[in-house]
Amino acid sequence: MTRNKMAARGAACCHGNTPSKIRGAGGGRVVGLRSLVHTRFLTAPPPLSNHSCSRKRDDKEKLIKMAFPVSLVIMRAHNIANSANPSITPRQTRRPRRFQIRLNLNSFTDEEVLQHFRLSKDSIRMLYEEIKLHIDRQTRRSHAICGRSKLLAVLHYLASGSFQYCIASKIGFTQPTFSRCLRQVVNAIVNISTNYIRFPYSISEREEVKLKFFQKYGMPLTIGLIDCTHIAIIPPAAEEQSYRNRKMFYSLNVQLICGPSGKILDVVARYPGGTHDSFVLSGRGIGQLFQSGYFGDDLLLGDNGYRLTPWLLTPYLSPTNRRPASL
Structure with missing residues (x-):
C-alpha cells in the first residue's frame, strides 16, 4: 500500500469512521485499532534512498500529526472499555403524547357550576360568546384546546384561588398549557370589560x-x-x-x-x-x-x-x- 493511500485511510479514521467503530466495539477492538494506528502512522518507514529522504521525512511528520486526533479517540475508547460500567446508554425515544379527558360544562349540575365557577351556566355561555373570537383556535389539529375548556379552567382558577397545577390536573391540561390559557382568557375578558x-x-x-x-x-x-x-x-x-x-x-x-x-x-x-x-x-x-x-x-x-x-x-x-x- 502506498503512502498516499495510507494517509487517506488515516484521514477517514479522523473524520468519523473511527468513533462509529469504537462506540460498538469492546476492549479487543480498541487494542486492535491502536495496533493499526501504530503500524500505519507511528512506526518507522523502510529504508529510503538518499535523494528522497527529505521528502519522505516531511510525509512522515504529516502522518504523525494526522494520527494525533486518532490517538485521543483511542484513549477515550480505552477508558470506556475499562470503566466499571462499559455499557453505552441507549438512545432515548420520544415519549408518546397523552391526551387527558377535558372538562365539559354539561357534566355539572347547576349547583355544582355555581360552587366551582361562581357563575351560572347561562352566564358562562354568554361570556364565551363574547370572547370566543379571542380564545378559540383556528384549527383542530393536534387536539387543540377548545375555547370553552379554556374559559372553564380560568373561571375555576379565579373562583377557587388554588394553584395552577391543581386546576390544570382537574380540567385535563398540563400546567404550562394552563398558564398560557390563563393569560389569553384574562386578556380577552379585560378587552370586553368596558362594555359592562x-x-x-x-x-x-x-x-x-x-x-x-x-x-x-x-x-x-x-x-x-x-x-x-x-x-x-x-x-x-x-x-x-x-x-x-x-x-x-x-x-x-x-x-x-x-x-x-x-x-x-x-x-x-x-x-x-x-x-x-x-x-x-x-x-x-x-x-x-x-x-x-x-x-x-x-x-x-x-x-x-x-x-x-x-x-x-x-x-x-x-x-x-x-x-x-x-x-
Whole structure:
C-alpha cells in the first residue's frame, strides 16, 4: 500500500469512521485499532534512498500529526472499555403524547357550576360568546384546546384561588398549557370589560339608578355604594413594604362602586395594599368628579373607612335612637 493511500485511510479514521467503530466495539477492538494506528502512522518507514529522504521525512511528520486526533479517540475508547460500567446508554425515544379527558360544562349540575365557577351556566355561555373570537383556535389539529375548556379552567382558577397545577390536573391540561390559557382568557375578558363596567355619567342613567335605589332601599339621591377590598399578590421587590396592608399580607387595594343590584359600575385597581381607602377615592377618577360638582346632589354610600363629605355618606358610629340606626 502506498503512502498516499495510507494517509487517506488515516484521514477517514479522523473524520468519523473511527468513533462509529469504537462506540460498538469492546476492549479487543480498541487494542486492535491502536495496533493499526501504530503500524500505519507511528512506526518507522523502510529504508529510503538518499535523494528522497527529505521528502519522505516531511510525509512522515504529516502522518504523525494526522494520527494525533486518532490517538485521543483511542484513549477515550480505552477508558470506556475499562470503566466499571462499559455499557453505552441507549438512545432515548420520544415519549408518546397523552391526551387527558377535558372538562365539559354539561357534566355539572347547576349547583355544582355555581360552587366551582361562581357563575351560572347561562352566564358562562354568554361570556364565551363574547370572547370566543379571542380564545378559540383556528384549527383542530393536534387536539387543540377548545375555547370553552379554556374559559372553564380560568373561571375555576379565579373562583377557587388554588394553584395552577391543581386546576390544570382537574380540567385535563398540563400546567404550562394552563398558564398560557390563563393569560389569553384574562386578556380577552379585560378587552370586553368596558362594555359592562360603566358608571352612569349621563343624567338619564343616573335617574334610573337613583330610582332603583329608592325603590329597593328607601335611600334618595344615591347612585352607588363604594368600598375597597384587598387582592393578594406577590409584591415587586423594589416596593415590597408599600404593598403590605394592615392585615399583614401583600395586596392591591381595589376600589369598587356597585349599583342597587350589585352590578359593578367602576373599578380602580392600581394602588398598593398599604394605601388608605380615602386616598384611593381622592385620586383621579370618580372622586375628583364628585368634588368638582359634576354629579350635582347625587350621593355615594360608604363605610367608616371614608370621611363624611357632602357627596359621601357614612354610617353613624354610635347611634342613640332607631332613626339614625335604620339609615
